[in-house]
Structure formats: C-alpha cells, structure tokens
Amino acid sequence: MxxxxxxxxxxxxxxxxxxxxxxxxxxxxxxxxxxxxxxxxxxxxxxxxxxxxxxxxxxxxxxxxxxxxxxxxxxxxxxxxxxxxxxxxxxxxxxxxxxxxxxxxxxxxxxxLTEEVKEVITKKELLDAGLIGGMHAARRRARLGQLLKIGYTNGKQLHKRLMMFQVSRKDFLKALEKVRQEEGQ
CATH class of the missing domain: 3.40.1360.10 (Dna Topoisomerase Vi A Subunit; Chain: A, domain 2)
Known part of the structure; x- marks a missing residue:
C-alpha cells in the first residue's frame, strides 16, 4: 500500500x-x-x-x-x-x-482533528457509562479506544479525545454497546 x-x-x-x-x-x-x-x-x-x-x-x-x-x-x-x-x-x-x-x-x-470542536458526548454520560471512575473503567476505556480507533486514554483524556475527533453519538453508542456485550451486561 x-x-x-x-x-x-x-x-x-x-x-x-x-x-x-x-x-x-x-x-x-x-x-x-x-x-x-x-x-x-x-x-x-x-x-x-x-x-x-x-x-x-x-x-x-x-x-x-x-x-x-x-x-x-x-x-x-x-x-x-x-x-x-x-x-x-x-x-x-x-x-x-x-x-x-x-x-x-x-x-x-x-x-x-477538527478546528471547530463541539461536545457530542458529555462527561456525565461517560461517568454514567462507567468509563470514568469505578472498578472496570480503565478496561472499558481501553476497549472503547480500540473500537473507535482513538487510542487508549485516561479518564480526563477520553472526553477531550472524543471531542477532538468528533466521534458521533451513534458511533460512541455502538462501541459502548459492544463493550457492554463483551462484559456480559
């Protein structure tokens, strides 16, 4: 290639x-x-x-x-x-x-990266989804980063990276659903 x-x-x-x-x-x-x-x-x-x-x-x-x-x-x-x-x-x-x-x-x-950065997914949504804080948050973030192809992030970086790459709500929810399915939730 x-x-x-x-x-x-x-x-x-x-x-x-x-x-x-x-x-x-x-x-x-x-x-x-x-x-x-x-x-x-x-x-x-x-x-x-x-x-x-x-x-x-x-x-x-x-x-x-x-x-x-x-x-x-x-x-x-x-x-x-x-x-x-x-x-x-x-x-x-x-x-x-x-x-x-x-x-x-x-x-x-x-x-x-896009110049105009708008918040599509809020920090509260990340917290509610168990991606910030909690026992398995780091593992969930790692898998989410793999699925969305945005790399591994810590809790603070995740929100910024989602905004930076303008990850759509649809793509975020689809990846989050896959993470949950893999965890058996």
Whole structure:
C-alpha cells in the first residue's frame, strides 16, 4: 500500500517497521524533545503532502503526538493498541514491535482533528457509562479506544479525545454497546 502522506514516528526502528508494512516516507522525531528543525520539516511535509502521526502507545508517544499536533495543525492521527505494540516477552511497547497488519489498519483508520470542536458526548454520560471512575473503567476505556480507533486514554483524556475527533453519538453508542456485550451486561 502506497501512502501519500508522510508518517511521523519516533525513531529509526519505527521507520523500519513502517517500511515492512507500507510504501511510505517517514520523519523521525528522535525522542520526545522534538527539535525546532524537526517541527519545520513536519510543517513542510504537511503543506506539501500531509502528515500522519503514528507514535508509541505510551506517555512519551502521547507527548510527541501533542507537541507535533500543537505546532503543526491539520495532521492526521493513527493509533496502534498497546497489545499490538508489545515487544516479545512483554518487553517494551512501540510501533517497532507492531505487525505490518496492525500498522496498515492503524493507517487506514486515521483521524483528522477538527478546528471547530463541539461536545457530542458529555462527561456525565461517560461517568454514567462507567468509563470514568469505578472498578472496570480503565478496561472499558481501553476497549472503547480500540473500537473507535482513538487510542487508549485516561479518564480526563477520553472526553477531550472524543471531542477532538468528533466521534458521533451513534458511533460512541455502538462501541459502548459492544463493550457492554463483551462484559456480559
């Protein structure tokens, strides 16, 4: 599969994993302290071809994602689930450990942030649905993030990410229903 956009990744091992899965160009951030020069490269790529951010499903990866999207508006976002990015023997988590199939699925399910953010699902609804607080909230959020292709979030981030990606009420309720069915509720 040939990708028009340039994919932003963390390092050279991520680039190797991308190239095993896709015909695509990458820009490596080389860690979470993204340099001004790298931001300029990403801005240029965004103007010319578009950008997809695909970082590790961990805290540093989310920090990089936020830094890039704060400085380069209009980037698309792709997410790989933690389970799919787990190293052999549970050692490490990252794009470099993901299968070519997982990478392709993440790229196909990219999201573009919207400038106009409106609240479709309220925080109260998230609380009532057992996605914030409670014993199994983290597990429910993780599964919901997989189904909606928005990545894993903590309780505070979930509302923001749902708004950021303008997840529709219909899609949210459909995913929530699947989470409940899987739990036997």
């Amino acid at each position: 040939k990708i028009k956009e340039v994919i932003v990744v963390e390092g050279k091992d991520d680039t190797k994993a991308i190239r095993r899965a896709l015909d695509a160009d990458t820009i490596e951030t080389n860690g979470s302290a993204v340099s001004k020069e790298t931001i300029e490269k990403i801005r240029h790529a965004q103007r010319k071809r578009g950008v997809i951010i695909l970082t590790d499903p961990d805290f540093p990866g989310e920090k990089i994602r936020k830094t890039v999207s704060d400085n380069v508006p209009g980037c698309k976002h792709a997410f790989i689930d933690k389970e799919e990015a787990m190293g052999k023997g549970g050692k490490g988590v990252g794009v470099e450990h993901a299968s070519p199939e997982a990478i392709c699925l993440a790229i196909k399910a990219t999201h573009t």
